[in-house]
Amino acid sequence: MLHTPHACQFCGRYVLEVEGWAESLKPGHKVLVPWDDDPSVFHGFYHWSCVRASEFGPKFRTELLNWVCQKDQLITVRGEDGLLHDTVRTGLGYTRHLATVGGGDIYESPRFDRWVFAETAGPVHFLDIDQARVLSEGKPLRGNNGGRHAFLPEDPGDVVAGWGLAEVLDFLQVRDVYQDMIDRFAPEYSFWRGSPKGSSYILVYSLSAMRPVPSDIAEFFQNYLQRYTLKIPEPVRTNGDQ
Ligand SMILES: [Zn+2]
Incomplete structure (x- = not known):
């Protein structure tokens, strides 16, 4: 694992973060490193294009989905003391597999109006209801510009x-x-x-930048949202309701 600030864990070059293109994972998520049979926690930066191109991309995807698509799990990781420790990984709980489409899989949260699209080649796109609606309208989706x-x-x-x-x-x-x-x-x-x-x-x-979500995902949500019932009701709008 590279410890140089902002070094891509796959290629070693600089990562300037942009949602959907170049991101980072915090150690608290307890995603395991994909290139090591010894269980240690992945943390640091990565270019999405490097994940797609890497021989470790599919394993990285598996490890990401172990966090994203599961509930809390007991896992064993090697700590900085060199010993193995049992620890709870807090899963994000996107447990419903909805469809295989657009070169990947779509999973839904059973509790929230949220989805993930996991590319077969590795990277995972998070989508909330507003973002899914933007896609369903055939519009491009701009990533968070943050500070x-x-x-x-x-x-x-x-x-x-x-x-x-x-x-x-x-x-x-x-x-x-x-x-x-x-x-x-x-x-x-x-x-x-x-x-x-x-x-x-x-x-x-x-x-x-615009997020690189395949157009097939937009088509999926165009159909899916037509018969989708919100799990969390939107605030009642009173404007103009005189
Ligand atoms: Zn890279």
């Missing part, structure tokens, strides 16, 4: 404030990893602020 922090490996100087996304990615030497997103998925990047920290630099920024 994110990134540790840049070197201080780029004040010039970073005027950079666009391509320049940031060039500086990090990973533009090729994001080229498909840049070309076809309308990324929106903003520099918020930044400050040097030792020999590195803390960049605070927002970045979103």
Whole structure:
């Protein structure tokens, strides 16, 4: 496992986080590393394209779904003391398999109006009811742009404030990893602020792009939501109800 800040656990190159393209997993989720028979916890960053291309992608998917699609489970992991420990993994509980479509599987939460689409090649897309509706209307779904922090490996100087996304990615030497997103998925990047920290630099920024959800998933929800009953009623709207 690589411990360099922002290193992709699959390729070792820099990960600038963007929902649906490059993300991270916290150790608290207790997803197990896919390349090791010894049970240790995966944490850190990964490019979705690296998961899809990796020989460990299918195993990573299995480990992700062990967390996402199950209830709480007792698992055994090797701790930092080198010993094996029993621990409870809190599952997300997307236990209903709804369909195999669009190069993956759709699972539903029995408690909430939420779904996941798990690509056969690995990455997992989370969808709430509003997002599923956007897809069902045939519209693209923009990822969360959040306010994110990134540790840049070197201080780029004040010039970073005027950079666009391509320049940031060039500086990090990973533009090729994001080229498909840049070309076809309308990324929106903003520099918020930044400050040097030792020999590195803390960049605070927002970045979103259209999420790469296959069109088959949109078609699925177009049909499915027509006969779907909300598990959690929406607030009663009174506007105009005079
Ligand atoms: Zn990578």
